[in-house]
Every structure is written in C-alpha cells, then in structure tokens.
Amino acid sequence: MTQINVRVDGASYQDDVEPRTLLVHYLREQLGKVGTVVGCDTSNCGACTVHLDGHAVKSCTVLAVQADGCQVTTIEGVATGEGPTATLHPVQRAFHEMHGLQCGFCTPGMIMASIDLLEENPDPSDEEVREGIEGNLCRCTGYQNIVRAVRQAAAEMSGTAADDPKAEPAAVDTAAAEHVAVQA
Amino acid sequence: MIPAPFAYARPTTVEEALQAIADGGEDVKVLAGGQSLIPVMRLRLAAPETVVDLTRVEGLRGVREEGDQLVVGAMTTHADVLTDPLLARYGQLVVQATETVADRQVRRRGTFGGALAHADPAGDLPAVALALDAEFVIAGSGGRRTVAAADFFVDYLTTVLEEGELLVEIRLPKLGEDWGVRYEKFNRVAQAWSIVAVAAAVRREGGRIAEARIGLTNMGPTPLRASATEAALVGVDVSMETVTAAAAQAAEGTSPSNDLNAQADYRQHLAQVLTRRAVAAAAGL
Amino acid sequence: MTAVEDPAAPVDAPAKEVGQARRRKEDARLITGRTTWTDNMVLPGMLHLAVLRSPVAHGRITHLDVSAAKERGGVVAVYTGRDLAEEQGSLPCAWPVTPDMVNPGHPSIAVDQVNHVGEAVAIVVARSRTAAADALEAIDVDYEPLPVVLDMEQAVQDGSPLVHDSTSSNTSYHFVFDAGEAGTGADTDGAFADAEVTVSRRFVQQRLIPAFMEPRSVVVQPSGDSYTMWSATQIPHILRVMAAMVTGIPEHKLRVIAPDVGGGFGGKLQVNPEEILCLLIARRLGKPVKWTETRSESLMTAHHGRDQVQFIDIAADRDGTVRGLRVRLLADMGAYLRLITPGVPALGAFMFPGIYKFPAYRFECDGVFTNKVPTDAYRGAGRPEATFAIERIMDELAVELDMDPLELRRKNWIGAEEFPFTTVAGLEYDSGDYHQATEQALQLIGYDELRAEQRRRRESGDPVQLGIGFSTFTEMCGLAPSRVLGSLAFGAGGWEQASIRMLPTGKVEVVTGSTPHGQGHETAWSQIVADQLGVPFEDVEVLHGDTAISSRGLDTYGSRSLVVGGTAVVKAAEKVVQKARVIAAHLLEASEDDLEFTGGKFTVRGTPGAGVGIQEVALAIFAAHDYPEGIEPSIDAEATFDPENFSFPHGTHICAMEVDTETGFVKIRKYACVDDVGTIVNPLIVEGQVHGGLAQGIAQALYEEAIYDADGNLTTGSFVDYLVPAASDLPHFDTGNTVHAATSNPLGAKGVGEAGCIASTPAVVNAALDAVRHLGVSDIRMPLTPERVWRAVHQGGDGGDRAAAGSNAQGASAAEAAAASTDPSSNGSHL
Ligand SMILES: Cc1cc2nc3c(=O)[nH]c(=O)nc-3n(C[C@H](O)[C@H](O)[C@H](O)COP(=O)(O)OP(=O)(O)OC[C@H]3O[C@@H](n4cnc5c(N)ncnc54)[C@H](O)[C@@H]3O)c2cc1C
C-alpha cells in the first residue's frame, strides 16, 4: 500500500492504495465517483477520461499512485454549485441541447475530452472536433450531434452563440424537424 | 482488468532511478507515460515485479538546443512535442509524426522516449528518429553512452537498452529552412497504428535534391531506411518523374509482416506509394 | 385516432407535444455522472466473480484443479462446471424455427467439453474484484484438443468433424420459405427456367460484434428465498421468465432490474451464462454477488451478429422486369443456440424481396454449428443481411442489363398507389412512397453534380475515383403480432403493456413494459401522454425496467418500442380519459355525452365556464368523497397492445464514395438519406437513431469484422483490432424524412431503431463498386479494407480473406499471449 494525497472535484483525500490500482478504479471504488466509467482494457474507448492537473487523460491508463499530489476533475466536478441549483458546464448543456447522447455511457468521457479540446482550440471546425474526440468511442450517436454540441458549446463559451447560425437548436437544422413543423 | 501486483518506486533523479532498477528484482519495468505499458499490464501480458516510475525524475522533460542539435528529454510528452517552439522550428518531422500518434489523451501522457524505447515497428516515432539519424543517450550504472539510431533498434519491441539502463535523451539534428519534411501515415481508423508510414526529409539546392532521408514505419521488425530511394534521389531534378522512379525502390530490403491489417506484398506496395507522396510533399511538389 | 392526425384540433389547445423536438428527460443524470450503471452497485458483503475462460476452441477438459485458487487470499469459493452441472440446466433458445431443429443444449459453464474460445470453465468468488482476477491464475486446466470446426461451407460437408458429437451433422436446421408452396407467389424454379436473364452471386455477411459501450454487468442479491438481479440487459422481463425456468427459482421470487443500460443493439437481448451463474452462486452462498466483464471478455463471449454466406439468384426479363428471387443461406450459429440464434436468419427470410414486385421467391437456410461464440440479434437481426443481398444483387442485375441502377429499381418497386401491398413473401406492406423518398434523397446529396464529377474523374484517369451507391430499402418493424410469432414457432408473444397512474397531485406515472437503454422512452412517452391527457410534459414520469414496478412487458428490440409499447401507452391513456369522463360528468352534473375533452379539461358542450381538469379529477377520486355509484374510485388504467401487423419503414440511402485506387483507401465523401418512419413523435430522437444506425451500418461496410484464426481464437479481441469507428472516421450525414403513417397502430409510427443500420451497408458497398466497376471489379468483401479494395482493383476477385494467422486472443494464458506478442509474424496488435 502506498499513501496518496489527491484533490478530486474540489475535495481532498488521503488514501492508501495498492500501486497497481488504476486511477479509474480508485475514483470509482474508493471514492465512489462512479460517474467516470470503464469501457475497455486497451486505452481505446476514452469512457474513463478525466482531467489530471487540468488536462484530459484516460484514467484507466494512469496509476492512482501517479495522481499523488495532483488535482483530478471528473464529470461530477465540472458543473458549478451543487444539487438542483448547480449550473451545468456549457459543454454539458450543449450535449443536452443538441442530443449529443443516447445511452450516455460514453458521455462523461466525451464531455471531459471536449472541454479539454475547447481549452486548446476555442473555435474548432467540425473536422477539428472530430479529430479532437478521436480517442473517445460512442456506439450510439454516430457522433454528428456530439460534434454539433461541442461547436454549440464553443460558440456559447466565446459569447457568439446568439448570432451564430450553427448554434441553432438541432431540431431546426434537420430535415426531420422541418417536416414536423408541417405535421404539427 | 487489473494489473498483477508489483512494487512501485518513484525516484526523482536519474541516479535514484538507476538504483531503483538495480534493486527492483528480477523483472523491473520502467514506467514513462504508461500508455503502452499500463494496457499491457492490465491484460497481464506483462507482470513486472517492480515498476520504476520516471514521471517525477527531474531533467528528463523538455527540449533544448545544443549547437546544431536539439536535445529532447526522454520524458517529453507527445503533447509537449506539439507545442514546443524549438521543435516547431527545427523538428517539423517529429511534430508531424507526433500529431498522428493516438489521440489527445494518450498524447498528454505518452512520451517521446517511451515510444522509442517501446520500439513497436508500427510506432510512428522510431522511423522518424532513424530517418534523422538521431542519437540516443543511455544512462546505466557505468555512466552514459550514446548510440546511433541505426544501432538502437535491434528487433521487434527490442532495443539496444540493457537491463538496468535508461534512455535519458535523444539528440536530433536541427533541420534548417532548406529542408522540407513530410510524415505520411496510412491507417484504417483515427486512433489506429500505422499499417505503413513514411517519414521523409528532403534538402533542396536550387531545383535539385541534395539529400534525402527516408524512414519506413512497420516495414519490418524494426524501423528501416529506404536507402535505395535515398541514393536514387541525390542530385536529381525535383520532378514527379524522378521522385516516382526513386520511390519505386522504397520497398527494397524490407520484410514487413502479414497481419490483420495487411499482408506483406501490399505493405511493400504501400511503401512505394507513400514514399512517393511523402518525398514529393517534402520536396515541395 | 390520435390528436396528431387531427387537423381540426381547436386553436386554443396547447401545442401538441408529439412532433416536437423535446430535449430528453434522461439527459440530466447522464451528463452529470449521476448514473446507475449496474457496475456502480455496491451492496454490503458483496462478493465478486471472475470467470476462467477456455483458451481452446474445441476440447475435452481432462484435468481441472482449482485447489490452489481456493487457497488464494480473499477467495471465498471456486466452482467448476461439475459443481454446478446438476442445477445449471440449459440456457434457453426461444425460437425453434423448424420442428426438427437440433438444439444440443447450452450449459452456462462447460462441464466436460468446451466448444468455443471464451466458454466459462471455472468461477472464482472473492471478496474483491482484484482477488478474484488474481486467483484465476492459480487454476490448472488441461484440454484434450478436438478438431476445430470454423468454416461453414466445410462444416456442412459429409465427413466434417462435428462441433457436438451428440448430433449427426453440424446442421441445426433447414428452414424453407417457398412462395409457391405458401400460395403467395409463383413457382420459383419455373420463373428461373423461363427467365431471359439470371444473375447469381455469393455474398459474405461477415461476423460482427455488437460492442455496446457499457460492458455487461450483473448483480444478484439474495434475500430469504427471493432474489433481486440487476443486469445491464435490454430484456428484464424476458430474462426473469427465462431465468426462473432455467434455475427453478419461482418466477414470483425473482425480481429483475435493468438500471441505466449503456447500449445494447441486440447484444443485450440475451439470457447470458453469467446471469444464470450469478443466480446459482448467490443462491448457494446466500450472499450478494457481482460480475462485470472486461472489454476483452465482452468481445470474446457476448454473442456476435450476422455471419452468413448468401447465395443469391435473380431472374429478370431483358427490359429489367424482375421474375424471381432465390436465396440460399448458410447461417453461422456458433457453438450453441442462444435466445433467438436460429431465428435471426429466419426473420430475414421475409425481407429479401425488399420493395420489389417479385412474382416468385424461394428462401432456404441452413443453421450451422461452428466452434465460435454463438450469434444472435444485432441491430436489424436478419433484415440487414436481407437488405444487403437484395440491394447488392439489384446493382449486379443492372450491370448485367446495362441499365441505370435507379431505373431498374424504379421499374420494379411498389408504386405509392399500390399500398397496402402484399408481397411475394406474404407480408402486407402498410404505406409509403418510394419515388418521393428517392427524389428527396437525390436532391439532398446533389446527385447530378456528383455524377458529373464522377465522369470527370473517369475521363482524366484520376487515381481517386468517385462512386455513387443506392439502397432503396424497407424493413419490418414493430415486433410483433403475437399470432404471427406463434406461426413462426417463436416462444413468446409480441404484445406490449403500459399502465398509467394518476397521482393525487395531478402528476402522472406511466409504467411501460418496454425497457429502454438509450432510446429516450422517458421523453417520447411523456410527449405522448402529455397530448393524450392534456397534462404538462413535465408532469409525466415514466417508470420502466424493474419487474416489480413494471410487471408485464416484452422489452426493447426490433424497433418495437414506440410502435407497440407507445401504442399501449396511448390505449392506457384512452382508458384513463374514459374513466375520468364518468367522474367529471358526475362532478359537473352533466351527461357524459355532453362532455368534451380537450387540453386536459372536460367541459360541458354549450355551457361556457363549466369544466374540470383531469388532474383535478385525479385529486377528487383520490379523496373519493364524491363519485358515482357502481364504479371503483380510480381512474388509473392499463392496456396491453398486440399489433395486427408489422410496420414497414422505408427509405432511400445514397452514398458517394472516393476510392484511392493506388492504396485502396475508401472515404465517404457524402451520405444522404430520406427515411419514412411514419409519424415522428420526437424528431431529435428520430434523427439520433438514424445517425447511430448509419454509423453501425457503415462500420459493417468499412471497418468491423470479427476474425477467428485457424485455431478458433478471436484475433479481433480488443478495440485495437476490432475497429469501432471514431468521430473522425465517419462522415456528416444529411438526413430527411417523408411521412406516411403506419396503418397498424394509432400513433402511425413505424419504428426507427434499425433503419439506418439496415439501409446503409449496401449503399456504401454499391458506391465503392460504382467507383471501380470500370476497372473490372464486381465485388469486394466486407469490410472494405484498403487491402481488399486494392487487391480487387489490381488482382481481380473480391479482395479475399484477411491474414488472421496467430492470435492475440486475450483469453489465452498470459504466457501464451506474451509469447505470441513477441512473435512478429503472429501478431497484428499493438499497445
Ligand atoms: C489508444 C492508443 C493508440 C496509440 N496509437 C499510437 C500510434 O498511432 N502511434 C504510435 O507511435 N504510438 C501509439 N500509441 C503508443 C503511444 O505513443 C505510447 O505513448 C508510446 O508507445 C509509449 O510511450 P510511453 O511514454 O507511454 O511509454 P510506457 O508505456 O511507459 O513505456 C513503454 C515501454 O518503454 C519502456 N520505457 C519507457 N521509457 C523508457 C526509458 N526512458 N528508458 C528505458 N525504457 C523505457 C517501458 O519500460 C516500456 O517497456 C498508442 C497508444 C494508445 C494507448
């Protein structure tokens, strides 16, 4: 057992861990941070993505002992405030607005990777978003609405959302929605 | 899956690290970015007795200039490489290849030294290091030695690194303005490793090619140089015809594997096409 | 009729919910990480299971010693197949497609013999996940190898080694549908004998892995003689019945809960060996147990999909009029029959004729055993295979006739005025307009420009060629009319159940038997109920996925939820309104006949101002101080809906594909589709389903393939080798809809869950072929790896098999795998 001190989502923890404990297992099993999930064993899926000292990493490919002295942010720590009055992070909000999730299993990792991407590139093109989240697999959405969500969040974070045509709610720029407007 | 148990050491200096390796027992693994080692340990394809973590060893991370060389610390991460001003100026081939490695999360932790020490023939950086005739500085209990890239890669996943040794830095020639470079990677999906890739650096003098350096990724158990193509390019006029003719020799002396992604003959074909494309781009065509 | 279709809705009624792009109710917890995945569950005293899996594909267990594992720290028990043989029964197969189908039985854990790599051989129960995994290494097993059966075409030959020595051949069943015999069409052999043109092809539907993102996980908590099981399943209801039958635990003593479930795509439509094993072990130990698979285990042991060899013959006149279709399939069952393994190809049997007016049709299928993990439902289940075959052979026929592929389709498809149309397979297609969908799709993709560019590239001999491929598809959804299922010998019905509870405060609980795992039922059902009852969307809560709350249901698969489950909700709501009407009339002292119900309010015709809301009625009947004699004091209601027919979504998908002829690399340039899924309840959800389906269908065409090596090891045993596409590997999709309401349900919905997946695969392959057809290529095997495309272009043929020598199967012992990974010739995998 090795003792570690970590700050996770704003709270400090001191724990004994086996060196072989993966950061994701420490988060889930010792801290109960089950919002972060495990989807693979070869570092491919990105479902476990968290921020370690401010940057996105795959928490299944970091040992808990390596996070000693570090700050970890998980999906549970990106909104500001707590409980029903919490304010969602713009990326969280955009995933909801743009229907960027279905089963939601990939979503925590997607959101954490997207936030990291936007910090580096605040106004990515579709293609840059697609490349920026290439380390995260989603089996449900076909990614299009995730791309839309990330761009919507980018627009919102840079304050251009209101007059940005890309930022229209998803329903408006789909053929499906046009049809439904007629149907209603 | 969870790795098998191991003892963990976190040295802060190279000396401590060497000592930790020496004390670590039979099977000691050095942990750099862990982006190859940890998955392998999770699958229990490796179960070292001791893991010596280099992430807190001082002085192994970062890029500096020494005369006409760039010195890249082994623990410089892929993400560092992509934002380093010296590499941006003199090491574009490394930057281009690093951009194609894995994904942003993996690049955040994976290291230049780790990727070279791992020596996966499908890895993107070994061929670049070989094409650039990089020098590998290795620390051991008896001091430091420097090994040329041509001697560093020994076999599949095997380098000249002995047990108890550490790769500490990699010295690269600065490529000036007269050099053009291109890393041409061929793979099936975004985060996949190269089926074949070609690293090309071309120095032009007027309308001619003065010097060409071409590294091949995944064309054998180690990275290779396309020596016949390099030789054929020296002194020729820069034109699609000359480049195409020279690239036709790119697969000479290669022995690529047959696997899920490609069989050997196809890889050899790809090497020619990608060499043509890489050299043409590097030569400004 | 629902309000949606009522053009005369009063102007002052609140905006209809159905049709609105409501943001999903489900999202709040999913985007904040406050989820309830099964693996999140921790119970006091919970023990963890780890499964030792066979590294050999076919062998007898000659020696199995678990004593050392029992001595490991933290280990509570170790079980082998022998220990559980008496009580484990056989995993159920609910679909004996023919009366004489051979089902060798399916143990949850191998007893004497293993029949595929990954089959369970021993189970460690320990106090932690880690201790359980560690102890696996201390188990000693020897196998006496048996000949491995992998190739279906060889497996059906006389003298082939057998997968099961209790059977006389590797053929499980021979299923035939002959339109001539069924009276739904003419004699097929006759049609071929007289035909001016015939085209025959052999297509390969490669094996796929559903690869839902959430690995499977099971928790069982015993409590006295009762058991609660949480499982990452699509089918808690079916699982409960089946698990009760298999284990002998009385059904009423077993509660099954599907909490948040991270995708399924058919892959979690199963009664898994590990679910049964968890129950058996929890029963033995009287302790809660958990099993969560690793991704490697998932890819290796969760059921696979597709895997057919298709022999397709088509007959036509010179002018393109189709005359007959003949289909012979070999369908790989894998080593065992799981829940609907044999039924998947049989479900496809009725879809091969597609949207075309074939006068004659014959279908034959052999279900074949091999030493691989069983196949079963994967998104589309039988219909993608059928759609692929018909849409590919139509292109081949067009080439043979030197006709435009679209013109050939137009000539033969069912006209909009011909609905309802009974096909040669005996199905009655409900509604649609294939012409309209096609015209819209052509517009959406910019067809004429693409054709012009294609010509330019051809003429200039560009190394990058462009191709355009079509798929004008239909599928059958809304599984299913129970009587039809009965006639196909399916072991259950196809109805769905819903109930509505009107709470005293006016809030509404909707209980559905259709269990979601990402589809957004909570949102769509709320929209339906909001319209039906005239209550706010926010006032509706949808409950599901727990057999103690939703006691009757048949769960989510086959694009059935909205069509069947949504209709049950509508029917239940109608009953609520009916019951409330009686009470409202009493409260308003009016005759029921004089009451109008709009916008959630009962009003008295001709008496302005007099009215009572349905939410007020709920409170009044809760108090029950004042209600009519002779009725029960409740307006809650439930309904079970059994559809009379399937519904038939259709659409036109067009893919434009660039093929680099120098490297064989293919890249989708543009993708457009127009789908008709009937009435759209929520366009956002519909669009999302289409996108997701497209991604999976395109992935079949381009990326995914489960490959076994010569020893029966799964070479594609991790996401390093099994290529699930990432965002950068997929194109932008341009999607659109036409709407022709389904006629078999009052919502008019047809089902959308599988459409994208079913339609896209042939469009993509047809596009690639269109790009290189002039270079002499007439087929390329899926997935279209660059190597296959390059070989097909430069060496002829269909690109051939991929090298699969050696193995990286994660089930192999660490030593073996380590040895493999240092041998370059036997390893395609990198970490
Ligand atoms: C999903 C995924 C995709 C990837 N795709 C690519 C790709 O496309 N191209 C590519 O090139 N790479 C790829 N990689 C690998 C990535 O580049 C790794 O970071 C790299 O191969 C190993 O670097 P590391 O620092 O993580 O080393 P580690 O994983 O820590 O170590 C790797 C090996 O090198 C040894 N080692 C490390 N540092 C030293 C040292 N200083 N001295 C002596 N020995 C040392 C270790 O003991 C170990 O055996 C991918 C990885 C993942 C997880």
Ligand code: FES
């Ligand atoms: S669980 Fe970490 S990348 Fe898949």
Ligand code: FES
């Ligand atoms: S939403 Fe299900 S995996 Fe992405």
